[in-house]
Each structure stands twice: as C-alpha cells, then as structure tokens.
Amino acid sequence: MGYIAKSDGRVTKDEIALADQVMRRMNLNERQRTVAINLFNEGKKPHFPVHEVLAQFKRESFRRRNLVQMFLEIVVATAFADGRMDTREQHVLEEIARDLGYNQNQFNELLSRLTGQAHFPNRYLQKKN
Numbered sequence: 001m002g003y004i005a006k007s008d009g010r011v012t013k014d015e016i017a018l019a020d021q022v023m024r025r026m027n028l029n030e031r032q033r034t035v036a037i038n039l040f041n042e043g044k045k046p047h048f049p050v051h052e053v054l055a056q057f058k059r060e061s062f063r064r065r066n067l068v069q070m071f072l073e074i075v076v077a078t079a080f081a082d083g084r085m086d087t088r089e090q091h092v093l094e095e096i097a098r099d100l101g102y103n104q105n106q107f108n109e110l111l112s113r114l115t116g117q118a119h120f121p122n123r124y125l126q127k128k129n
Contacts, residue, residue, distance in 0.1 A: 001018075001022070002041055002042065002048075003043035003050050004075045004089060004092055004093065004096070005040075005044065006043070006044040007079075007089050007092040008086050008088050008089050011044060012081065014083070015078055015081040015082060018078055019036075019040055019078070050095075050099075051095075054096060054099040055099065058099070058100055068101070072096070072107075073114060075093060076114055076115075077114075079092075079093055
C-alpha cells in the first residue's frame with residue numbers, strides 16, 4: 001500500500017486513513033499492526049524491491065486467486081483514496097497486476113468492475129461486520 005500511495009509523489013492523509021482502516025478491518029493485534037505500518041513505510045522508500053516482494057507474495061498465495069484479487073482491490077482502492085488515480089498510479093497498478101499474473105485485459109476488467117461500484121473505495125473504509 002505504501003508503494004502505490006507514494007507512486008504519485010506524495011502520500012496523502014486519505015491514503016494513510018485507508019491503510020489504517022484496512023488494518024482495522026483485518027483485526028490486527030498490536031504487534032501485527034506495528035509490522036503492517038513498518039511494511040507500509042518500507043513501501044514508500046525510493047528503492048523498494050516491489051517486484052521481488054510481489055514474486056514472494058505470488059509464491060505464498062499459490063492457488064489462492066481470491067487472495068491475490070483482494071490484494072489488487074486494496075491497492076486499487078489506495079490509488080483512488082485521494083479521489084483520483086493519476087497516470088503514474090495506473091502504470092504502477094498495471095505492473096503490480098502483471099507481476100501477479102494478470103494480463104492487461106484481466107486488469108482492465110477488474111479496474112472497470114471496481115470503479116463502477118458506487119461504494120468503491122469506501123468499502124475499505126467501512127467497519128467490518
């Protein structure tokens with residue numbers, strides 16, 4: 001999330017709020033939350049090894065396509081957290097999707113479906129029931 005939030009040059013309050021809400025919805029304990037915050041901050045660094053991290057995620061989520069899709073939905077929501085997705089963010093999202101095995105058409109379909117939902121990205125800001 002930190003990587004996509006920083007991809008347009010700066011991390012906004014809305015992007016931080018979205019990350020916070022995602023962590024809350026995941027019911028992380030204090031230690032897990034600290035790790036998640038540290039990972040968010042690592043992702044913001046200029047030389048963050050995004051392709052290596054995504055390759056590891058892809059290996060660890062083998063055969064769990066729903067987990068990969070959920071991750072993509074969260075990073076797309078992060079790109080839209082400030083109300084818009086700029087060209088750099090879209091390019092980064094396309095790279096992330098490609099690294100995770102999505103072709104351009106699959107990514108475009110996912111993006112269209114998500115952005116066509118009236119409550120997107122707000123569903124990541126709502127409290128988990």
